[in-house]
Amino acid sequence: MTTVRDATLGVLRQCGVDRVFGNPGSTEIPFLAHLPDDLTFVLALHEGSVVGMATGYALATGAPAVVNLHTTAGLGNAVGALATARVNRAPLVVLVGQQDRRHLAEEPFLAGRLDQLAGPYPVWVDQPVRAQDVPAAVRRAWHEAALHGGPAIVVVPMDDWAVEIDPSLGLAAPVTVRQAAPAPGPAVDEVAGLLDAATSPVLVVGAGADDRASWDALVDLVDRIGAPVWQEAFGARAGFPQDHPRFAGHLPVNRTRLRSVLAGHDLALVVGTAAFRQYVYEPGPLLPDGLAVAVVSADPAELHRSHADLAVRADPATFCAALAGRVAARDRPAPARPVAPAPVPPPVTGEPMWATQVFAALAERLPADVVLVEESPSSRPDLHRLLPARAPRGFVSAAMGGLGFGLPAAAGLRLGDPSRPVVALLGDGSSLYAIQGLWSAARYGCGVLYIVLSNGRYAVMNQLTERYGGTAPWPAFEEVDVHGLARSLGCPSRRIRSHAELVAVLDEVVPTLADRTEPLLLDVPVSAEPYPKA
Known part of the structure; x- marks a missing residue:
């Protein structure tokens, strides 16, 4: 007997899928139970981290990553991350669980109105009319995600997986889709x-x-x-x-x-x-x-x-x-523009460290092929100035602007391409939107160097408030211990207390980045004030 689940697993194998990113729920158990050995379930502890990690993996591999989400709650939690995947051009095949088809009309517990929940951000959404159409829908979702560079969603009622299907009838979806590539014309x-x-x-x-x-x-x-x-x-x-x-x-x-x-x-x-x-x-x-x-x-x-x-x-x-x-060559090319930034001196003993000084220390040590993941809004201009992208995929950020992308995306980028060293530069406020992603990074051997710039506040929000002539009505959160949180999630972590210690740790760790099989988080206290300009 061939079931819808069997046929769908066959489609995923044809597409070269070897892992599914997810956080399990009851409506997905009929698909996930007894998952075959050639398909690994990659667990993240929140759906935003699930999609963020899958996004990084898709960007690293260049192929769609498969995501499993739990009905309304799971898809709802993931919408912001799906929006980021769309704007970041990351192809995802998203399987969303639904309640049993046989009583959906009664809107039972966990039933969801899912087709519009993610708004306009998916490149394609389908809940097949018949259970037998699920494998074809998954195959089409793969092509839609790859073609349009974004998440394609297939909603699957939980009883569909066990429905028998006649494999001799084939699937109403092509195995391969080629995009014509004519001369530019x-x-x-x-x-x-x-x-x-x-x-x-x-x-x-x-x-x-x-x-x-x-x-x-x-x-x-x-x-x-x-x-x-x-x-x-x-x-x-x-x-x-x-x-x-x-x-x-x-x-x-x-x-x-x-x-x-x-x-x-x-x-x-x-x-x-x-x-x-x-x-x-x-x-x-x-x-x-x-x-x-x-x-x-x-x-x-x-x-x-x-x-x-x-x-x-x-x-x-x-x-x-x-x-x-x-195009015609110019007789007098435009003058070359010097790009070397001004040197950044280390802090004087007793002075606080600035994020810019952390970037300068990294600039002297990081290899040209590093994948640099950024989520530090208050210091991003200095990061661009001191750490230019020197290779394709050398800089990755969240084009949508929402926080919580960088931490799990860095793990997915490393998982998808272990040949490239990955460094994630995060604000402490940013890291807290997806701190649970460190568990997945540690569990799946993602050798990312996480550098968390800790100032105990949303510095960019405070700066914007000051530009409007106001003061921030929200408190600082200096008591939050990112170093301790990382350790509690199984991620090796070190708290850096001085510039000299930072330099010593970077000299120790950076040469190992290409071969690391476990993440490391450096919790680096930095000043909340902007770096003083000369």
């Missing part, structure tokens, strides 16, 4: 014409260009035309080598400064992101007068929300490689 000539006609072009890159082929194509293009390159604001990943001499920095997040940065350019070519992401609203025009904008992205949603004169839906690597071969 006339759009390349159109964009090349715009670049050739521009007196002072500039490039803006985003997370959609974070792969080796796109980096190589963009470097060829920039070297040919001599243009500066800016990174999108609040990007999930780097779209260009940030140690390249033409890398100019990260775009400002408000209109006034954005206009200032782009002033003097007559064409902005935006690749792998939308034009242009902002944060706090400011009145006035978005762009300076005289600036034309062309956007190239594989994501149609990015194209349609861009302030652009021309939008081209295309694979960034393919398009930019063709573009570099057609």
